Amino acid sequence: MSRILFIFYGFLAILCLCALVRARVDFTNIKCEAVDPTYNSIRYCYIRAVNRTYKYLSAANHFLSKEPKNNISVGVATLKRANGYKPFLYNVTVDGCKFLRTGGNTLLRFLHGLFHKYSNVNHTCPYTHDIEVNMLPISHIDNLMTNVLPFPRGDYQLVTSWYTYNALRAVVRVFVTLS
Ligand SMILES: *[C@@H]1O[C@H](CO)[C@@H](O)[C@H](O)[C@H]1NC(C)=O
Ligand SMILES: *[C@@H]1O[C@H](CO)[C@@H](O)[C@H](O)[C@H]1NC(C)=O
Numbered sequence: 001m002s003r004i005l006f007i008f009y010g011f012l013a014i015l016c017l018c019a020l021v022r023a024r025v026d027f028t029n030i031k032c033e034a035v036d037p038t039y040n041s042i043r044y045c046y047i048r049a050v051n052r053t054y055k056y057l058s059a060a061n062h063f064l065s066k067e068p069k070n071n072i073s074v075g076v077a078t079l080k081r082a083n084g085y086k087p088f089l090y091n092v093t094v095d096g097c098k099f100l101r102t103g104g105n106t107l108l109r110f111l112h113g114l115f116h117k118y119s120n121v122n123h124t125c126p127y128t129h130d131i132e133v134n135m136l137p138i139s140h141i142d143n144l145m146t147n148v149l150p151f152p153r154g155d156y157q158l159v160t161s162w163y164t165y166n167a168l169r170a171v172v173r174v175f176v177t178l179s
């Protein structure tokens with residue numbers, strides 16, 4: 001009897017814990033901006049809700065020149081909304097070519113894992129082709145993010161800044177709500 005009660009309370013405790021920890025991730029908006037139209041342009045950048053459970057994100061950057069890019073870095077910063085968006089937790093710049101060549105720390109691998117299956121950012125430098133993320137489902141992000149990152153509920157902006165040879169080329173802002 002006591003054993004059954006123990007299991008029952010254990011189960012209850014797990015349920016409560018999940019209810020506390022489990023947050024839903026939703027993408028509310030995406031904004032992509034190219035800095036210098038003579039170097040690159042944004043071909044598309046949108047979020048589409050197919051139905052209540054299937055929502056995805058697509059974005060593509062076009063380089064005007066096919067010249068091989070051997071020096072790509074990416075800034076990743078998270079902002080949280082509280083009277084406007086304020087810096088929150090992360091703001092790192094990554095040598096993208098080195099990361100693709102040798103891998104990086106857990107955080108970087110996690111960030112790459114959020115999108116790489118749905119993108120053509122899946123080989124080492126140089127890059128000559130356009131950079132695309134296609135039909136990245138929110139459910140994929142939701143699965144990876146909830147219970148992993150210790151983010152409180154709220155509205156966030158994930159700002160990624162893309163550089164070649166240290167020149168800023170594009171800024172992609174993804175607006176995320178954790179509820
Ligand atoms: C949502 O759309 C996807 C893709 O068309 C489909 O596979 C899925 O069954 C739909 N879900 C619901 C609840 O309608
Ligand atoms: C990240 O930090 C850099 C250097 O301090 C700063 O210039 C940049 O604005 C920050 N990024 C964001 C999105 O706040």
Ligand SMILES: *[C@@H]1O[C@H](CO)[C@@H](O)[C@H](O)[C@H]1NC(C)=O
Nearest residue numbers: 116117118119120121122123
């Ligand atoms: C990289 O992604 C592209 C586009 O999805 C795909 O065609 C290609 O096979 C992938 N390459 C590797 C090495 O996974």
Ligand SMILES: *[C@@H]1O[C@H](CO)[C@@H](O)[C@H](O)[C@H]1NC(C)=O
Nearest residue numbers: 071072095098164165166167
């Ligand atoms: C990338 O290019 C910038 C500007 O030319 C240079 O300062 C930097 O050292 C390069 N990075 C690597 C890893 O080669």
